[in-house]
Each structure stands twice: as C-alpha cells, then as structure tokens.
Amino acid sequence: MQAIELISRNGLTFYRFPLLARFPEVVHGVFTRLGGVSTGPYTSLNLSYAVGDRPEAVRENRQRVLRALDLEELVGADQVHGLRESVVSATATAAATELPAVDILITREPGLGLLIKQAxxxxxxxxDPEHRVVANVHCGWRGQVAGILGQVVSRLGKLFASRPEGLLAGIGPGLGPCCAEFRHFRQEFPPKFWQYQVRPGYFDLWRLSRDQLLAAGLKPDNICLAGLCTKCRPAEFYSFRRDGVTGRQGAVIALRPRQPGR
Ligand SMILES: [Zn+2]
Incomplete structure (x- = not known):
C-alpha cells in the first residue's frame, strides 16, 4: 500500500494515509500550506493564531479546513512539548478553540476535528477501529525524548481499553534525516537515540517515531510514514528551521459526523 496520497478538494491540497482512509467512519487530512488566505511569510494556509498572522486570516483558513473535510468543529491545542492529553468533548470546545498546555488530543465525539499544528x-x-477513538499528537524531538508516543498508547489503553496491536498510526511530515541536524545531541538526546544518527549530527526522527510506536506494541503493518521533509519542500510546507518567522500547517483527524455537515 502507498504510504500517503495527495488530495485536492475545495481549493485545498492535503495528504491522506490510505491506511486510515479505508475506514469510512474516520476523516483525516495532513494539510499543506496551499489554498489559504494568509500572506507574507504566512502564505497561505496558516492555522496558528500564535505566530503573528492576522486572526481573521487564520479563522478563514480554519473554516476552509472544516469545509474540505466536511466537519463541524475544530479543536486545537496550545502545544508545549509536554506529555499531557486532553480528552475532547463537544462541551469542552464551546469554551476554547485552543486547549491549554496539551500535546495530545483524543476524542470519541463524531464531527470534532483534532488539530495539531506544526512546522x-x-x-x-x-x-482505534475497535473502540472508535481517534488521537492526534504533537511530536517534536522533545516529545520523542519524553516518550510521548508511548504515553498516548498507554493513555488510550487506560481510558478506552485500546489494545496497542489494534491501533493504526500515521506519522506526518516533519524534518527528515536530510535536515534534522542536532549539533548538541549529546546533551539533548539520550544515548539510546544515537543509533538514529545517519551522518554526523543528523538524525532520522521518522524512524525514531516508528520505532517508538513499535516499542509501544503497534504492529509494523499498522504504521505508515509520510516521509515528507518540511524543510526540503518550501512550496508545500512551512518550516521553522528554514524560515524562522513562518506559519504552521495542520493535521486533522476526526470521526465522521453522524449527520453530514452543511
Ligand atoms: Zn530535508
């Protein structure tokens, strides 16, 4: 099976994991920066309110994401490279569109899109097809050091009786082994990560995530990897390492609304 496929809908361009797309009850999209209204360094589908872009533009961009996926609501997180999760319900999102200080979003509520922003x-x-739960995780290198992928698998088990071997996972775009340079890795990474060094100072953080999911009990065939480097693909993705001041693309997963939106 192809790891990832490109979709164009309502003027937006996003990727999808065929592994997840075969479940009609799940909706997801790994968005590129294409098809939004933001300008300048945020051109164009910036989904973050926290990077200096105009809030009206971000609001419109989020509406476009909702329309492209035919969802009703989007909930994001004020991501802090921590290990906390939030189990999101419809009432929780009425209060805030950005949940404070969490890096893991989980829901069983149909129609509610879980948004993780990244560059x-x-x-x-x-x-988890068995228990019909979706989760979305902000996984940077700090999260990898802290073991956030093991954490989400363990939390899904405790909260919803999810079995690791029943879980499916899609690892989205990020810094590839071509660009993930860590000059101070001896201070930043534990020695067990050093095997992921592909040449001096460069690390394969994609394979690391995959291995962390395998270590948490997922089956190899149930993990797919986008394999797209955000720094190498300026037309498609924002990259903080490349540009500094820039936007954030989003990845969204949801359970399909019971009643189709609009
Ligand atoms: Zn690269």
Missing amino acids: DCQAVMLY
Missing part, C-alpha cells in the same frame, strides 16, 4: 515537528495521528 518541522511531526503530527502523529492514531485510530
């Missing part, structure tokens, strides 16, 4: 970090989305 170089990975968004890792998970689905």
Whole structure:
C-alpha cells in the first residue's frame, strides 16, 4: 500500500494515509500550506493564531479546513512539548478553540476535528477501529525524548481499553534525516537515540517515531510514514528551521459526523 496520497478538494491540497482512509467512519487530512488566505511569510494556509498572522486570516483558513473535510468543529491545542492529553468533548470546545498546555488530543465525539499544528515537528495521528477513538499528537524531538508516543498508547489503553496491536498510526511530515541536524545531541538526546544518527549530527526522527510506536506494541503493518521533509519542500510546507518567522500547517483527524455537515 502507498504510504500517503495527495488530495485536492475545495481549493485545498492535503495528504491522506490510505491506511486510515479505508475506514469510512474516520476523516483525516495532513494539510499543506496551499489554498489559504494568509500572506507574507504566512502564505497561505496558516492555522496558528500564535505566530503573528492576522486572526481573521487564520479563522478563514480554519473554516476552509472544516469545509474540505466536511466537519463541524475544530479543536486545537496550545502545544508545549509536554506529555499531557486532553480528552475532547463537544462541551469542552464551546469554551476554547485552543486547549491549554496539551500535546495530545483524543476524542470519541463524531464531527470534532483534532488539530495539531506544526512546522518541522511531526503530527502523529492514531485510530482505534475497535473502540472508535481517534488521537492526534504533537511530536517534536522533545516529545520523542519524553516518550510521548508511548504515553498516548498507554493513555488510550487506560481510558478506552485500546489494545496497542489494534491501533493504526500515521506519522506526518516533519524534518527528515536530510535536515534534522542536532549539533548538541549529546546533551539533548539520550544515548539510546544515537543509533538514529545517519551522518554526523543528523538524525532520522521518522524512524525514531516508528520505532517508538513499535516499542509501544503497534504492529509494523499498522504504521505508515509520510516521509515528507518540511524543510526540503518550501512550496508545500512551512518550516521553522528554514524560515524562522513562518506559519504552521495542520493535521486533522476526526470521526465522521453522524449527520453530514452543511
Ligand atoms: Zn530535508
């Protein structure tokens, strides 16, 4: 099976994992920066309110994402490279569109899109077909050091009785082994990560995420990897490492609304 496929809908261009797309009850999209209204360094589908872009533009961009996926609501997180999760319900999102200080979003509520924003970090989305739970994780190198992927698998098990071997995961775009340079890796990474060094100072953080999911009990065939480097693909992706001041693309996963939106 192809790891990822490109979709164009309502003027937006996004990727999809065939592994997840075969479940009609799940909706997901790994968005590129194409098809939004933001300008300048944020051109064009910036989904973050926290990077200096005009809020009206971000609001419109988020509406476009909702329309492209035919969803009703989008909930994001004020991502902090921590390990906390939020189990999101419809009432929780009435209060805020950005949940404070979480890096893991989980829901069983149909129609509610879980948004992870990134520029170089990975968004890792998970689905448990047995218990109909979706999760989306902000997974940067700090999250990898802290073990966030093991954490989400363990939390899904505790909260919803998800079995690791029943979970499906898609690892989104991020810094590839071509660009993930860590000059101070001896201080930043534990020695067990050093095997992911592909040439002096460069690390394969994609393979690391895959291995962390395998270590948490997922099956190899249930993990797919986008394999797209955000820094190498300026036309498609924002990259903080490349540009500094820039936008954030989004990855969204949801359970399909019971009643189709609009
Ligand atoms: Zn690269």
